[in-house]
Amino acid sequence: MVKTEVKGLTLKSRYDFVKQTYGKDAFKKVLPHLRPETRALFEDELRIRATSWYNLDIQTDFETTVCKVLGGGDEGIYRKMGAYSVDFNETPYPDVSKFLQMYVVIFPRYCRPGMMEIEFVSETECYVRLHDLTSTFPNCESNMGYIARYMEVLKLKDIKAEETHCTKDKGVKSCEYHFTWRV
Numbered sequence: 001m002v003k004t005e006v007k008g009l010t011l012k013s014r015y016d017f018v019k020q021t022y023g024k025d026a027f028k029k030v031l032p033h034l035r036p037e038t039r040a041l042f043e044d045e046l047r048i049r050a051t052s053w054y055n056l057d058i059q060t061d062f063e064t065t066v067c068k069v070l071g072g073g074d075e076g077i078y079r080k081m082g083a084y085s086v087d088f089n090e091t092p093y094p095d096v097s098k099f100l101q102m103y104v105v106i107f108p109r110y111c112r113p114g115m116m117e118i119e120f121v122s123e124t125e126c127y128v129r130l131h132d133l134t135s136t137f138p139n140c141e142s143n144m145g146y147i148a149r150y151m152e153v154l155k156l157k158d159i160k161a162e163e164t165h166c167t168k169d170k171g172v173k174s175c176e177y178h179f180t181w182r183v
Contacts, residue, residue: 004056082145
């Protein structure tokens with residue numbers, strides 16, 4: 001399978017998350033622990049081009065390092081980073097169905113290769129499937145954080161998200177997230 005890539009805008013939102021959550025000086029703690037390729041980008045925010053494509057490994061390196069160094073190993077930080085991207089990037093759609101339908105269309109503009117599919121089970125439950133990509137635990141958690149945060153913006157309540165399948169596991173061809181909520 002082809003290596004997964006993400007848009008620079010995603011990396012910029014991770015950069016801004018650290019700056020807003022932990023302060024600009026937090027980078028002094030994070031940078032020494034990053035791989036050289038990742039460090040070169042995050043040393044200067046202007047090096048990250050919003051419209052360029054970057055290997056998912058760079059995002060994963062940054063996220064896992066932030067988790068260890070600043071988050072004390074709390075993996076909940078991955079969902080927080082994904083959630084932050086909603087406030088950093090998006091304009092809300094009027095309801096969850098329209099948002100998810102639009103997200104299916106725009107997903108390939110932020111992640112390649114990749115295709116998203118939504119299956120609504122009811123007006124308060126759906127499955128989101130990501131096909132044709134190789135993912136990581138931090139990436140899947142951040143995707144669920146992004147979608148759940150958007151649902152919060154739409155005033156949905158008691159949002160629950162769980163990953164039921166992931167391409168990081170041998171033989172699995174898509175990542176699948178199960179969401180439930182109250183209106």
